[in-house]
Amino acid sequence: MFCNAILNYSLNLFELDDGEADVLLLAQEFKADLVLLDEKLARCFARKLSIKYSGTLGILLKAKQNDLIHSIQPYIASMQKNGIWFSDTLIDDVLKLANER
Numbered sequence: 588m589f590c591n592a593i594l595n596y597s598l599n600l601f602e603l604d605d606g607e608a609d610v611l612l613l614a615q616e617f618k619a620d621l622v623l624l625d626e627k628l629a630r631c632f633a634r635k636l637s638i639k640y641s642g643t644l645g646i647l648l649k650a651k652q653n654d655l656i657h658s659i660q661p662y663i664a665s666m667q668k669n670g671i672w673f674s675d676t677l678i679d680d681v682l683k684l685a686n687e688r
Contacts, residue, residue, distance in 0.1 A: 602628070603626075603628055603629055603632065604626075607624065607626055607628075607629040610622050610623075610624065610629070611629065611632055611633060611636060611638060614633075614636075614638045615636060615638070619638065619639075620639065621639050621640065621641060622638055622639070622640045622641075623640070623641060623642070623643065623646065624640045624641075624642065625642045625643055630642075643666070643671075644659070644663070644673065644677065644678070644681045645681075647659045647662050647663075647681070648681055648684055648685055651685050652685075658685075658687060659681065659682065659685045659687060660682065660687055663678060663681075663682075
């Protein structure tokens with residue numbers, strides 16, 4: 588418990604938002620197999636803490652590879668329309684991996 592308090596304080600010092608800090612703390616506490624993180628700083632902490640992670644686009648790619656969705660592009664367009672930003676390079680790479688480009 589004390590270590591979690593110190594880790595939480597450290598994560599907040601680096602301006603991780605509360606949700607990301609909580610994800611990392613809970614992943615440590617419950618030995619999560621995988622967490623969803625999109626922010627670069629949160630991913631950096633996850634790597635340092637040896638926490639396996641994926642981003643939103645990685646989850647969508649996995650869903651397509653497992654035939655759970657037909658196409659990733661509409662989901663990306665919807666997220667962008669709602670203010671979520673991904674770099675053009677990342678989008679292009681993911682769409683290529685999904686055979687949509």
